[in-house]
Amino acid sequence: MEDLDNLDIIVRDASSSWKRLDSIDVKILEGITSLGPRNLLKVGELIQVPHATVRFRLKRMLESSNLFLHLVPNTNNMGLKRAVVFIEAATGCEFDLLDFLKGNDFWVFLCPIYGKFEGYVGIWTIPCEKVSDFNAFLLKLQEIEVARDIECIWTTPFHSISVSSRWFDSEEMTWLLKWSDWIEEIENIEGKLPILLCEPKDQPMEVDYTDLSIIAELENDAILSLSEISKILDLPRSTIKYHFYQHIQKRDLIGGYSVEIYRYPFPICEILFFKFDFDSYEKMRKFALSLLDKPIAISMGKVHGENSLICHIFLPKRELRRFIRALVILVKKGLMKSYHYYIQDMYRTMRETIPFEHFKNGEWLYSLDDQLKKIDNLLRNGN
Numbered sequence: 001m002e003d004l005d006n007l008d009i010i011v012r013d014a015s016s017s018w019k020r021l022d023s024i025d026v027k028i029l030e031g032i033t034s035l036g037p038r039n040l041l042k043v044g045e046l047i048q049v050p051h052a053t054v055r056f057r058l059k060r061m062l063e064s065s066n067l068f069l070h071l072v073p074n075t076n077n078m079g080l081k082r083a084v085v086f087i088e089a090a091t092g093c094e095f096d097l098l099d100f101l102k103g104n105d106f107w108v109f110l111c112p113i114y115g116k117f118e119g120y121v122g123i124w125t126i127p128c129e130k131v132s133d134f135n136a137f138l139l140k141l142q143e144i145e146v147a148r149d150i151e152c153i154w155t156t157p158f159h160s161i162s163v164s165s166r167w168f169d170s171e172e173m174t175w176l177l178k179w180s181d182w183i184e185e186i187e188n189i190e191g192k193l194p195i196l197l198c199e200p201k202d203q204p205m206e207v208d209y210t211d212l213s214i215i216a217e218l219e220n221d222a223i224l225s226l227s228e229i230s231k232i233l234d235l236p237r238s239t240i241k242y243h244f245y246q247h248i249q250k251r252d253l254i255g256g257y258s259v260e261i262y263r264y265p266f267p268i269c270e271i272l273f274f275k276f277d278f279d280s281y282e283k284m285r286k287f288a289l290s291l292l293d294k295p296i297a298i299s300m301g302k303v304h305g306e307n308s309l310i311c312h313i314f315l316p317k318r319e320l321r322r323f324i325r326a327l328v329i330l331v332k333k334g335l336m337k338s339y340h341y342y343i344q345d346m347y348r349t350m351r352e353t354i355p356f357e358h359f360k361n362g363e364w365l366y367s368l369d370d371q372l373k374k375i376d377n378l379l380r381n382g383n
Contacts, residue, residue: 021263023170025061028054029163029259036257037069037223058223066262071218073354074196074255075157078212079205079364080125080354082157082301083134084310086273086342087141088117088149097146103374104137106366108352112345113273117149121273121342125354127364128203137371144379153275155301155310159196160258164293175263175295177319179326186290186335193288196255197302205362206251210235210243212356215253219353222257263295264316271298271314271344277337278307287336296323313341 021029031043031054040058044051061067075082089097094112101110101122109123126134131154141147167176210233217229226244230237248254262269278284284307291297291311296319298312315323330336358365 020173021061021168021261022173023165023168024049024053025057026163026165026168026170028057029061029067029261030165032058032069032257033162033164033259037259061261068258068260069222070220070258070260071215071222072157072160072196072255072258073215073219074253075125075354076196076200076203076255077206077252078125078354079128079203079207081128081131081203081304082155083124083126084153084155084273084301085122085124085138086113086119086151086153087122087138087147088119090145090148093146094118097141099378100141100146100375102350103378104134104371105358106134106355108354109350111349113342114345115341115343119147121344127366130364130366130368133366133368133371136368140372140375144375153310154304156199156304157196157255158299158301158310158312159194159292160256160260160299161291161297162293163259163261164295166293167295177296177315177322179322182290182294183326183329183333183335186286186330187333189286189289191289193285193302194256194292197288197300199302199304206247207253207359208243208247208362209356209359210239211247211251211253212354212359214240214243214248216353216356258299260298262314264314266346268318269314269316269346270320271312271346272320272341273344274309274311274313274339274341275303276309276311276339279334279337281307283307283335283337284309287330 027047027049028043031047032040035042035046037058040054041051044054062069087097087101097120098110101107101120104124106124106126107122108125109121111121113119113121124134135152138147138150138152142150168174169176213233214229217224217232224232226240227237230240233240276284276287278287284302288300288302288309291300296313296315298314300309300311302309313323327336327339331338
């Protein structure tokens with residue numbers, strides 16, 4: 001424990017200059033989590049804080065660059081499936097591999113990972129009828145020997161984790177990480193999973209190009225007004241308003257809003273992707289419910305056809321070993337079957353919005369031939 005205690009001192013020193021949140025900030029974020037970021041008046045009424053205070057503090061948090069607000073698309077109603085792919089780079093191809101991955105235009109997230117191996121994690125939203133073509137694209141990366149091993153996991157859209165004052169100490173102005181309490185909660189918690197963590201029976205096409213264009217703008221900035229979106233897209237405000245209320249909202253194209261808050265300084269933290277496996281749906285459900293308000297979790301999705309979760313985790317380095325210890329206890333108690341994880345390079349993360357540019361005449365344009373041609377061109381140019 002001596003090493004962990006010394007690390008605690010280093011972490012506390014590093015955190016002393018960090019722009020911390022106070023209890024009012026946390027209440028505002030909790031209200032936004034509940035009501036969304038597009039109606040701050042109602043947020044103020046819910047938490048009994050003046051509207052002007054809500055707007056001022058939210059602006060301050062956004063300008064400090066430790067808070068990001070994004071719309072989360074419900075790709076279940078867009079004819080898209082989500083693939084989370086962990087890729088081990090072939091030796092000497094660690095940098096070349098990224099060019100090949102970016103050549104597939106349907107990616108929405110890419111970053112290097114390390115630990116088990118050197119490589120990348122990528123998230124793609126692929127048209128449902130093109131799953132086999134995407135698998136062929138991944139296989140091609142192995143055939144040309146830029147990728148050694150690939151783990152492709154099809155999941156639900158990721159549910160963003162709520163900000164909760166329950167796990168915030170307002171006197172110390174810090175987040176609570178009580179691992180023993182969490183383990184006990186997993187054993188006793190009850191409730192239903194959020195809709196995004198439930199596998200859909202079908203995945204209909206309920207979207208058009210204008211809908212997707214609006215959604216893409218709100219993915220970048222969830223508090224853009226409809227008037228601002230109208231100017232960006234060069235479309236009448238009446239058109240934007242109609243598509244937002246009559247299509248996007250009524251057709252459940254919004255999966256929620258991501259209140260992405262970094263509670264600790266980056267240099268003393270790790271971001272990781274965990275895959276958690278369970279013996280039963282019931283055990284998976286309890287674990288997922290327990291994470292819905294925890295300050296260590298960013299988002300998570302359910303693996304299709306399995307009692308498994310992919311979770312995006314952010315926590316101080318000093319807490320990583322404690323978190324692993326808690327997982328070991330869960331395995332010993334029979335509450336979890338197994339887990340493995342990859343460490344994300346948080347300084348080289350790339351994001352894209354939903355690939356609306358590739359939606360034409362009511363369908364997604366995904367061509368395996370085009371993907372293979374891009375690979376051939378990269379090979380000819382020296383990759």
